[in-house]
Amino acid sequence: MKTPFLRWLFVLSVALGLPIFSLLAFSQEEPGYSVWSLWLGSHYTGYEDFSKKVGEFDRGKEEAVPEISLSFSGYRGDQSLDFFGHYYDPKRISFSLTGRSKDILSGLVSYRSFYRQRATDLLENLMAREAVDQENNPGGKMFTYEHEVPDADFGYTRHEIESDFQVKVPGSAKFKIIAAHRSILEKGDDQKVVSMHCSSCHMVSKSAEVDRRTHTVSAGIEIDPGPLFLSYIGTFRSFKSEAPPPEEHYDRAEHPVKDGDPTNFASNVIFHDTLIAFGQMSENQKMAHTLKMKTEVGKSKILGSFTNTQAKNKFAELKIESNSGGLKYVFSPNLKTRFVALASLSRIENDEVPIDLPAWRGGDPAQFDYIRYSNLTRTIAKASAEFIYQPHRKYRLFFSAGYEGTKRDDYPTYGADGKTTKLKFSAGAKYRPNLRFSGRFKYFFENTDDPFSPYEQLFERSGKTLGSPFYYFQRDSLRYGSITNQPTNLHGVDFTINFRPNRKTNMSAGLRASLETNGETDSLDFERTKLQPQVSANFAPTPRWNLFGSISYAYDKSNGLAVVAMMDG
């Protein structure tokens, strides 16, 4: 199915096929039931100070807009058909169609679309010039900007189409075939900003077409012959942007201060005086195979899974391959005790890339060619154990401990050769004296040894061995220490109580709080506090009415010492 026409034909066939199938099924002389509803209405949005951010997913027009929804639900015998469709505005439409025949065939087709308003960065902060020098001449370094489309209203519409079919093979109810499809199409335009001057930072804002297409197809089988359950799912996903990347002319390299000397700066840059593409979205593909099993042996349940994935960047011809396997063991020696153990091992390998770069200022000895290793290449091992004990029907106790180790092949973190070790612990209790009241308390703790921290970071590379003179980028090792926003310790509590005085009323209150700290780096002490209390009440006088109210408060505070640059370039 290489053309949009064929893809739409496929979707249309499915959409039409299900109701026809169901109507045929309904012709049988069996007891049936159907109900449908049509809702007509309108919505109006009024605003005086429209903020695009607030209206990111819910941009209203300042007018009354008609709205309609239709639902149908029916069954005859053991065939059923359900439909729900909603038209909010031309860019927000959704429908779903579900059909089922006996317990053998079930299918779902759904569509949803919405418009996402994109904010426009006015770039107004980018207007500045370096201070005067000793002769009172204004500095050469400047920041300027320009909007090619000053009044642009950026945004795109997202369409998502999904289908899911499950068929049990007639005569063999223990063998099921699964097929699913999902497409995401995003069309519109968005703001793209690029620097186009070397001698001064001149930023250009352009309008770039958005035409992103993602297609996912999966198929598999489930076999349930008895004590052993097996399933396999194969999934293929592709992404492609049909919109060409925007282009801009990048100016001739000139030194911003030294009389615009081109020889000084031209060799500092990889390209200049040329038309460059930017904001490119490379085509990629991903293939995944997942095998799962489950079996029961006595009072134990054993679950296993294995997944192999390959992700490819078609433009750069790069590949990520991963293999991961996991086992879960659930043991219930009696009705009051359960033990759950988990273990998994994953290996991810990301291709290395040789990068060729021009030499620094021609005659200098520095060579910037390097091999791009990836911190994604890693081995991850996890293990955990959990005890659940219910000494009395009124309360239950939990206790768990876990380990997670990540070893990055080519990416050192501060103080450890690429290895991060995490230990987790949690304990809690649940109390439920009767069906009206319940309470739950949980304490959790995580200790991380050498959490992820950026290495060599975003801009200049440290540790170069060069001859004289001493270039500014060589001072990076002086500036860059161990900096991270990842905690070494995390303490948290989660507390909830629920009161249900009668079948129609429900009240709850809770608190979740956590404290994350990291005082072990040499450049930054990090601390993050979260506090989230809440109360809510719910009243359902009839099955069709549900009144509820809630108050939630979220407090999130991070403290971190920012590192001050040690030189001015």
Place this chain on the structure above:
Amino acid sequence: MFKFLKRPIRKNPAGWVLVFILCLFFLPAVYVMGGFPPDAVEVGDELCSACHEEVSEQFQENIHARLSVGDENTCEACHGPGSAHAEEGDLTLIYNPPKDYIATGMNLCTNCHKGVAFTSWHGSTHYETAEGCSDCHRVHSEGKHLLAKQEPQLCFDCHADKRAQARMPSHHPVMEGLVSCVDCHSVHSGDVKYTVGDEGRELCLSCHTSLQGPFIFEHEPVNEDCGICHDPHGTVADKMLLQNEPFLCLSCHPMHFHVTLTGYVNEPGEEKFEVRKHPERGGISTRDGVKRAMLTKCTQCHSEIHGSDLPSQSTSGEGRALTR
């Protein structure tokens, strides 16, 4: 290996943990009966509906009733033989699945609800902490998936902290009804952090597919964990960032050295600095101008922050500044 056992227990954290576990097993226990009442026989749906009229009427539109058309013992398929209960009217003489689940952890629903979606149900946190399927599902009702409430309110009842986050300025459109919790979370699975299928970054990439890579020029936190910069449940900062720029960036990176340049200050009577390309957009540069330019939003220049296949212009930056 077991050196910790030799230390005095009052100075031994591992010992305290061991004592804690042992205490759990020696707490007073009360025997709780589970299972169907003995000696009872099936009586049929008609007799049940004679007393439970409201539930019975509602149940006729229920998927369980539809699938058991022609079966006269639909109620007793889950509640067990009802003769003793019908004769005595005693609530304890009929099997009540939710009560049994609370008391013993036995789950009748999973006898039928198997399949790949329930492969990891046993031992998952929802399995262990919820009061059973009836916490979320009303098995006699007629609603979609027999849910007690519609999403996301159902989820927010327990995960109330997410309710607050979903209303923050930057969020996935959950409250708008355009994305639902189960798009990301597998409530029956419990595989890894309840996510559907993939774990961590791979989950995010199932929708944000353009960022899959692998890219030639990478931003390492993107490989590590999207949660280093983003909170998918909602934040005050733009783009669901944990903090606004540049503070988030500065928690891992030092300030750009250009930021220490001071701005150009005009002396009284001098001409104001005007932007070269667009005089009509001219403005004034102050000492704070450079700082404002360099310390407002890093992604104005480093726009391809998630990774790129195209080199950036600086040679000393090795082309990996993620500016194009």
